Amino acid sequence: MIRLHQLQVRAGAFQLAEISLEIPTGQYGVLMGQTGSGKTTLLEAICGLRRVTSGRIELMGRDVTNLPPADRGIGYVPQDRALFQTMTVREHLGFALFIRRWEPAAIAARVDELARMLGLTALLARKPAGLSGGEAQRVALGRALASRPSLLLLDEPLSALDEDTREEMQNLLLSVQQQTGVTALHVTHNRDEAARLGDTVFQLARGQLGQAPTRPHSPRDAAAG
């Protein structure tokens, strides 16, 4: 579960005003807003990459507002993916586990598990330069999920993909979230994407947060039922 309590963040002249939101454990939250509405700033603040002026960030009931990014247990997939250029896909998937000093055998098992879940098994030896947009996105997702974070933050993960790949990634995101039970916060400016993926949809405009009306029925409900 993530709870933001009256969070204020400043980014240069831009100010996010007293954002409060809550996403229950295992739910898929979508944050909508136009370019420049402060979506990325908010994600950076949740990750700990940007200092908050006031307010509180709670993850699974723990106050993480002043913790360094490494200690928050958050998986972050930035908009440009920011893959590590010198590392193979295998090294990406194992990175967070290597840092946590897992045994090599345990890392290998977890990497295989992630690769199977994300369809990356054939690409494990590749470097980012040899990946397509969709593949790179799956690697960034796997890298973020490897250490089983309690929260997954996705910054416009589908915006740079072509129509077919986008469809495929949406299905993948839903199935991954169902399999892992991770709480997700997904940022987008695409209404269809929000409707398709979100259990809860928030709307961010000019630094203010509002909750979008609940959808009458969701394809997720249909899929689940």
Add this chain to the structure above:
Amino acid sequence: MNGAGAGQPGPAPIHRTGSDVPFLLCLGILGSVYVVLILAMLVADASFTSPAHLLQALRSPEIRYAIKLSLISSTITTILSLWVAVPLGYLMSRHPFPGRNLVDGIIDIPIVLPPLVLGLSLLILFQTAPGHFIERFVPVTYAIPSVILAQFSVACAFAVRTMRVTFDQLNPRSEQVALTLGCNRSQAFWLVVLPEARRGLVTAAALAWARSLGEFGPILIFSGATRMRTEVLSTTVFLELSVGNLEAAIAVSILMILAAVLVLVLLRFAGSETPVGRVV
């Protein structure tokens, strides 16, 4: 009224662009002036010497000493420069600390300062109390350490510039993602940032090495030109020229050109490879 065409719909007259050849030709001619100048100088050097002259130069113990000192001092300077350039370049690129612009300006000083003035400044520095204190333990002025210090004072500025640009061009997001994945800043730097800066490191090393090899003015002032002591290859060229031994001066110049070309080619070759330390 001159709106003649307004009332006459019809196909627009065919628009023809002229040839691009004159433009490209101008670019080529202007650009090639410099390339031709460089090549012409090298060819002139080569035509003024012979393998016999080169061998004769290589047989001279003074010149052999100068070669050795040049190679060793340039290499030490390169290593020292990288040890400073990486942290300083990284700090300036990623951490907007107070006085960053001032530091940025200070680093440009050795690049724009006349070499003789730089040498004189080093000489004066070691005439001050702290300088005398250091010289009590390590003789610097007119000794080998002065050669390395003179080279370092210029070469390091180029290495810092190169590393700053390198870190500026890397995506800071990778490092931020590494932080969210559990790294502290040091781990993110060693595991993610530095491997991605590899090419910049190679370029900085090559630049620092080449600058050190060619360093002359500050060495002449700060280290003197004592044969078999503080004589580096550029000093040799100067000394041989001053006694009218043009053949030896050119032979040594050719050696320097060959050494520089060899290292640049080697480093270029190494830079194109991507040996990655395995992380997992």
